[in-house]
Amino acid sequence: MQHVNLVILPSMGYSGKHTNISKPTATWWLNKLGYYSKEVKKGIYIDGHEHPDVTQARKCYISRIAELHPFMPIVNNETLEVSYLVLPPGKRIIIAIYHDEMSVATNEQRHCVWLAEEQQILRKKGNGRSIHVSDFILETSRRLFLTKEQITEMHCTLPHEKQLTVTDAHVIIHPGKNGDPWWDNAQLMKQIECAIPIFEFLHPGAVGMWIFDCSSAHEAFSEDALNVKNMNINPGDKQQCPQPSKIPLNNLPPIPGERDTQGTIQLMVYGSDHENPDLRGKAKGIKAVLQERSSVWRKLVQAVGGNEKKVVGLCKICKASQIEKDRLLRIASQDQAEGDIIGDDGSFNPSDSGSDTCCMTRALSQQQDFLDEKPLIERYIEEKGHICLFLPKFHCELDPIEMYWGWTRHQYRTVSDQKFSTAKAIIPQILNFVDVKLIQKFFRKTWRYIDAYEKGLDAHQAAFAVKVYKSHR
Ligand SMILES: [Zn+2]
Known part of the structure; x- marks a missing residue:
């Protein structure tokens, strides 16, 4: 609106109050021109995630979940009561554990950006002090932690050398200027090392299905991985x-x-x-x-x-592709620095x-x-006898912990005074305050999406089906 009123119209010789356009007019035109407004936070994005490589990744993910689903506990849709199946000998219960990270800027405010179709908002680390949370949730017991009673039980039942020193899997840091270092893969690895024993204590004998979002940090290979990118010819x-x-x-x-x-x-x-x-x-x-x-x-x-x-x-082809890939990555990171927006997902196959x-x-x-080489976290989790999966890109709707973050942010905004000291004290309280029934509702929504995708629906149809299902209930 400001650009039209202050630049475009005056340049055409129009000026003055009566030739200005209003905010609704600007909004209407942006919509007409194919732009949509998006709140700068993570949510459910439809546009841009129906690219062939992304839908292929989704198919793989959904079919893997479908294959494992018969071994998972059943949660009653109405009562949200959890029941465990009696499995044939040799088969183990599988329990899904979702991981994700959230960053809350102390002075977090809602604001919108206008995006063309196919554009996505990338996550940014934010400026100034922020609260960074890395956590896991389960359908059976909300966050991955031991209650006071469970800690007592753990002290009574486990031999001294096997007792857990960490009984809450979440890690909350305060990165930024003069604060903690930014979250990285090494910190995530440490967190997983502590999280697995907590899960194993809560669900003895069960297999954890650890689900991570698809980020380069999560899919990082170890230094000794079989990876030609780290090798010379000679x-x-x-x-x-x-x-x-x-x-x-x-x-x-x-x-x-x-x-x-x-x-x-x-x-x-x-x-x-x-x-x-x-x-x-x-x-x-x-x-x-x-x-x-x-x-x-x-x-x-x-x-x-x-x-x-x-x-x-x-x-030459493989080399050119590498250069091309570097070029695309450079452009993407420039766009990111300028406005955290890139068209498409920037993915590119270097060796086509x-x-x-x-x-x-x-x-x-x-x-x-x-x-067959696997990312470090996948290798570690499999070594411990569990399953590791990565969500397809852009599919926040398949991640119930995203909904938990949304809820947490909402709670925080209602009580925030924009001070770091308040945020630091209050966010852990909010995270702990969540009820298991609410977490189960988030899982129900994810299961509905998985079900819709499994039936072959695309993202738009799935979103519609999930909405209809909900209103029908
Ligand atoms: Zn080649």
């Missing part, structure tokens, strides 16, 4: 040394005269007894790792007409060359053991 120099790996059995079988290495354990570093003293203890690099996978190396050599020297380390033999880097990245 041995030594500065590169990460991946853990040993089993050479995949689905590689081409060896031909006569070729060493059969399939299924053997391959070290990614040269031994201290290597014949070449210069290589001892050094990371092998991509080329040597491939050469030890004889049939894979043979395929690469054959692809360039049998001349070993012609095998390329990183081909379509061939496994274009270069060494691509060939190794397509080896089954490299493809």
Whole structure:
């Protein structure tokens, strides 16, 4: 409105009170031009999350949940009473635990931005002091923590060395200038290490289905992961040394005269007894790792007409894609710095060359053991005998903890005096105040969405179905 009244109309020779447009007119036109207003907070976004890669991720996620659903406790839709199933021997109860993070700026205010279709608001860390909460919720017992009675019970039943020192899984920090460091993957790992024993005490024998949102931090790989991005073509120099790996059995079988290495354990570093003293203890690099996978190396050599020297380390296509990817990431981060808005989700497949033999880097990245590599938190949770899932991007409606955050923010706004000291004291109280029935209602809503998506509805239809279902009730 201000732009039209102060810039556009005067430039056309119109000025004065009677030629101004009003706020409703500006709003009406923005809507007509395809913009929509969005409150700057996390919520349920529809636009932009029906991209093919996102819907594919949703399909995978929904079918995995559907597969595990029969082993989960049943919550009565009317009474919200939890009942546990009697499972066949050898099967274990599965309980969903949702994780998420929330940041409340002390001087949090509602404000809106206008977005074109397909634009999304990205989460930002915020300025100044804020309260950052990282927590888990369960349908069976709201937040992941032990009550006073349960702590007493834990002290009585667990041997001294197994007693939990942390009995509440949430972590609340106060990042910002002169405050705590920003939340990162290392802090999340520590939190998970404490959260799993709490869950195991609350639900002995059950398998936790730990669900995280799809962020780069949550999907970070460990330093010793099988990841070509951390490796050089040649041995030594500065590169990460991946853990040993089993050479995949689905590689081409060896031909006569070729060493059969399939299924053997391959070290990614040269031994201290290597014949070449210069290589001892050094990371092998991509080329040597491939050469030890004889049939894979043979395929690469054959692809360039049998001349070993012609095998390329990183081909133009894969390299260009990397540069292109870097460029897109740069643009995205610039947009983010300027206004936290980017069109689309910025996702880009770096290696869309379509061939496994274009270069060494691509060939190794397509080896089954490299493809199977899992993010650090997934690896850790699976090692502990539990399940780890990542939500598809942009699907806040599949995350009941988002609704819990929404509720928390709302409660905070009604009592906030915008002072940091108040926020610091009050937010933990609000978080603790939530009733298990409310958490179960958030879960019910998520289950309705899962059900709608499982029936093949798209996001718009699912949102409609969930709304109709609710009003019908
Ligand atoms: Zn390539």
